[in-house]
Each structure stands twice: as C-alpha cells, then as structure tokens.
Amino acid sequence: MVDLAVLAPLDWVDERTGAVRGTKWFLFRNVPRDISWAQTLGFGTLIAFAVQTLTGAILAMYYKPASEIDPTTGKPLAYASIEHITNDLTLGWLVRGMHRWGASVFVILLFMHMARVFLFGAYKYPRELLWITGVLILAMGMLMGFTGYLLPWDQTAYWATVVGINLNGTAPFAGPWLSQFLAGGAEIGSDTLAKWYALHMLLIPGALIALIGIHLYLVARLGITSPPWSDEAAGRERPVRKPTGARAGLVRPGSGSK
C-alpha cells in the first residue's frame, strides 16, 4: 500500500529528476562532530530571509506603489495603503512589523555570520566561492534595504531616498545616468515608486534567491569547517608523518597521528 501510494511515485519522480537522491545527498551527509551554535548563524540568516519573503509576499497583496493622492483619504495611495495594512487588516501590523524589523535582523545576522566565517578562517581553500557568493548576498541585502526604504512613502522614506539618489549621482561616468534611472523622471513620484517596487520585490530578490541557492549547494558540497581550535580529527591540521625507525614500513603513511 505504502509502496504504491508513496514510494512508487517518488521513484517515478526520482528516475526523471534525481530529486530524491539529491535530497538524500543534502540531508544524510556528515558534518564535523564539534560544530555547534556558531555554525547556526547562516541558517538563522536563511530563516530571516524566509520571513522576509513570506511577509513581503503578503504585503505585496495590499500595497499600492503609487504617489497619487487617494481621493477618499486625501493622502498618497502608497502611504494610505501602508496605513490600511497597519490599522485595518487582521494582523496586518504584525506582518508589516515583522517585515520592517526582519530586515534589520537579517542584516545583523549576515554580519554575524560573516564575522564567524572570518574568525574561523572558513573562507580559505576550497571555500573561496562560498565567501564571494556570501559577500554578494550581503551587497544584495543592503540594496534590498535601500530600495525598500522608499516604499512607505512617508517623509523619512522620501527624503532619505532623495539623498540616496543624489549620492548615486556623484559616481564618475555612470552617476548622472544612474540617478536618472533611479529617479525615473524629473521628480520622485509614481514612476520612481513603481520602479523601486519592481527592484525590491522582483529583480533583487530573484538575484538573492539564486545566490542563496548556489551558496547552500556549495555548503553541502564542500562541507562545514569545525572551529580552528578543534580537537576533532576533521578540524585539525595534521602533518603527514613519515614513520621512522623500527616502525618504518609497518605503518601506513597518514594514519599515524591521532
């Protein structure tokens, strides 16, 4: 019965995709015996990102990226929709609050995770690409913060973004083009909002998800480093000792130093 209802379809899928073998490969691998809380920061960051994705998707269902004045409230549409989410929707305040504060938690965890990797020297061979994808994830995370800041369309959002766009304008060569692109017109308004909204919930998250996918694959493929002061075999540097004297020839090289 189980065979027919569960295993057979799984086999069918696995035969065509390798998904079951892939999942097994990901889950049933060994990690060094002494990895502990310090190595959970990366997973914590992932969870914070998942919270952002989920709450962001819910917010997107009610948010209106437009600066025109809403005739019923007399306020800009984007601002009014944020008010509506915060005040009227069931648990809307919680979803928005989690998205707002989750962003900060995400950035803090990114930095803590990076500090751990630096302290443990875990960016060294063969994990260079893990480090690079990680730095790119950090940069994308900062861009998410930058683009998301405008969306509530309140005074802080607006004026911080004016400064932010002007900052981009100071870049050599690309600067004027960049600030023109970001502002989306002569003044910061609906065109700007729509553009930043698209960047914030389509383009940058797309890049982030791809980068996180690569990052996770590399973690599983290359393995986790134990602390550099580890006593475990897997974490320790052991010189390959050549057996000498009477034991020469009796001991296999590499098995001598535990």
Add this chain to the structure above:
Amino acid sequence: MAKGLGEQNREWYARYKDDVKKEGKAFFPRAMLHDTIMGIVVVGVIIGLAVIWFYDADGTEAGVLGPWYEDPAEPGTTDFIPRPDWYFYFLFYLLRIFEWPETVVIATVGIPTILLMLLIGLPFYDRRRERRPSRRPVAMVAAVLTVLSMGVLTYKGATAEETLGSTLIADGVPNEWAEKQGFVGNQKAEAGAELFAATGCLQCHIYLGLGAGNLGAPDLSEIGQTNDVAYFVQYLSNPARFGNTVMGSYSYLGQENLAALGAFLEASKGGEEPDSR
C-alpha cells in the same frame, strides 16, 4: 616537503573529507536540531520586535522602536531631516567627513568600492592554510579595526545632529544673516533668507559657518559676487542645465519664492570682511 600550496591544500581537504565521513555526525537530524532551535529564536526575535514596535507606538507617535510611519511624503517641504536606515549610518557619516566638492566621491564611491573589493578578494590575498586566530595576527587586527571604525561611524551617524529650518528661523538666524551681509531693509532678500533657512538648503550647503556641507555642495556665503538674480533663479529651477546633476530642481517653490531666493543669494557678498577678488 617542497609541495606547492595547491597540492598541500588538496591533500588537506581530502583528509578533511575522509575524517568527516568516518567520524563526523549526521547533519540530519543531529546538526539540524541546533539549526532548528536557532531558526525558532530568530523568528521569535522578529515577532518580539514587531510587537514592541507596534504596541509602544501609535501612528506617527514614536515608541522605543520609532513610529508606525511619519507624515506622508511632501516634496514641497524640505523642513525635514532625512535619515537612512541604521545600516547606512556609516556611509551617512562618511559623507560628512568628505564634505568638500572634490572629495565627496571618495565617500560615495571610493571607500565603499575599495571595501567591497577587499572583501570579495579576501580568499585570494589571504591564501595561507592557517585558520587559528592566534596565528593570524594581521587578519585579527584588521578585523578589529574594521569593526571599530564601522561601529564609530555608525554611532556618529546615529547621533549626528542637524538643525531644522524652523529652529533657525525661531532663533532669528535669517535676521543675523541680513545684518552680517548688509541687506537689512531689502525685503525680497530678507524673505529669501527665511526661505533659504526653511527649505533645507543648509542640509547640503554651508552659509556663514552654518550647515552641513553634504554631497559636495559649495559654501554660499559669497555666492553673490559671482552672479545676479536672473542667473540664480534659472539655476534653482533646473540645476541640471548648468551641469549640476546632484542638486534637485526647486522649481516647485514657484517664481515669486525663487525670485526672493535669488535676491538673497545676490545680496550674499560675504559680509563684514569684503573679499578682495
């Protein structure tokens, strides 16, 4: 033992793989347990922050974690001090250090780009196999210095104070300007001085020692020596036409206000100490 670094690395890594396979613990479920607890803590902290934020604030009234929202965006009022999210404070403060027109690009592009390059390149210029912190003094000192400077810049950015235009007017600063620049009685210029204080020009410009000097904006104390009202009005309406892509347009202020600002700028000849130029 004249093996290359690459070969040593490969040997060492092959041994690591072997050791983990033989003596490691299973990722699932043993290591996953720690991860799961960490995940629950993270979600808990986020919910906790959201709850504190919501129940301690009310609308635009701020609680410990700030208000739900500020007043709606108003492109017309510049009587507002922009503040980025906390993780951009360091950049925000860097801008106040490199405030001169020639150097602003160091803060906006130079330093962030160099930092990013150093960060991305780390595994390539730090290629030694040594991982113990006690044997990596240079790396550890660099890390401490980085954390300290980021911390100080973030703190300075968080506590940096800027003067609101309305406070300047309440303190009678525009009248002082009129006296110093000698345009008392020139009603247009006096109205322009108030506007200059109210519309946030000092968030970027410096005038008679006041202001921020952000984004490479020049000191305007002696700007009246260079041009006349008509030029200033045109410049304020569309700075981009004069090759200034950093400053935004102030055409929304309307012709009358722009004329007043222009009169004020024209009357700004540097004050008591006449310039020899």
